[in-house]
Amino acid sequence: MAPVAKPLVRIVTPGTREKNDGNWRTAARWSEMLRDRFRVILQTAWSGEPADALIALHARRSAESIRAFRDRNPHGRIALVLTGTDLYGDLPGNKEAVRSLDIADRVIVLQEDALDHLRAAWRKKSAVIYQSATPLRPASKAKGRLDCVAVGHLREEKDPETLFRALSLLPSSLPIRVRHIGAALDPRLAKLARSTAKHDPRYRWFGPLAHGLTRIAIRNAHVLVHPSRLEGGANVIAEALASGSTVIASRMSGNVGMLGRDYPGFFPVGEPAELADRLAQALDPAYLRELTRACRKRAPLFRPEHEARQLGRILSSLLA
Helix, strand or coil: CCCCCCCEEEEECCCCCCCCCHHHHHHHHHHHHHCCCCEEEEECCCCCCCCCEEEEECCCCCHHHHHHHHHHCCCCEEEEECCHHHHHHHCCCCHHHHHHHHHCCEEEECCHHHHHHCCHHHHCCEEECCCCCCCCCCCCCCCCCEEEEEECCECHHHCHHHHHHHHHHCCCCCCEEEEEECCECCHHHHHHHHHHHHHCCCEEEEECCCHHHHHHHHHHCCEEEECCCCCCCCHHHHHHHCCCCEEEEECCHHHHHHHCCCCCCEECCCCHHHHHHHHHHCCCHHHHHHHHHHHHHHHHHHCHHHHHHHHHHHHHHHHC
16 A cells, blocks of 8 residues: 655745744744654745645735635645734734635634734634743853843844843943844844943843854843843743743733743833843842742743644644
8 A cells, every 4th residue: 555645734934044033933943843744845935836734924924825825725724823023013904914814724823812812713713832942951150140131133023222221221330241142134223232332341232143052142141131012922932941041021912922921020011111120130039039930830831842742733633
């Protein structure tokens, strides 16, 4: 008897390997997780190639691929993955994004709070898949100071300006250091980063780094600082929790969905004084232990085997 061919799944993402953004990393990780049960092809758009199922990241930017796949392959199945800019930026007003959600057979969100932002009809066909990170052995942290790392390209959604302003509010005598990793996508923010580095020796901007080096920087830090204004579900939070580091983050939906509503390390979005207070508070070992306990409690959600199991379950049910 001839072996049964594996179902063919195409993953469409607006991200690219060169940009190395969150969409690309999610798509690349999922393609590897699915290869034992499916034939998987990763591409930036669907152009009529055969497929049993389409996984499309981003409701608006992949809208044409989703529409064309449904029109030309009516029996094919579609799973739509909502990211930050479509979930919190395009919806509910963008017609292309709305059409993608209506067309999709399944909707995937990357953290639990996202479900509260969906219409009832979309929520009924939705599931949560937390992004994962390979666990790293925790590093010995420096004593007597607070080492922080911020990971995110310099753009408005990541709100690095709140971090710059928070540092300016902290007394120079406080032993707090910040390493900032990310490409200069916004010239104005890049100028601010260079100015901050020039005038405050506690801050260093490294630009984009290889993923392995970034993970080491996260592991070596006491705290990942994540001041985003808009986020679908930041993988760097999973990477921090998988390497024994803690997180201080803005209280916005994507971060709340990753860390939990009662997480003690939140500060209000866009409030540098509140962020400065949190950073100063983290110099207290008791508060840092509180953050560590909360992070350890959430860490099992972001294990690779958990993500792979959830993803495989959704694809298998989609193609049943």
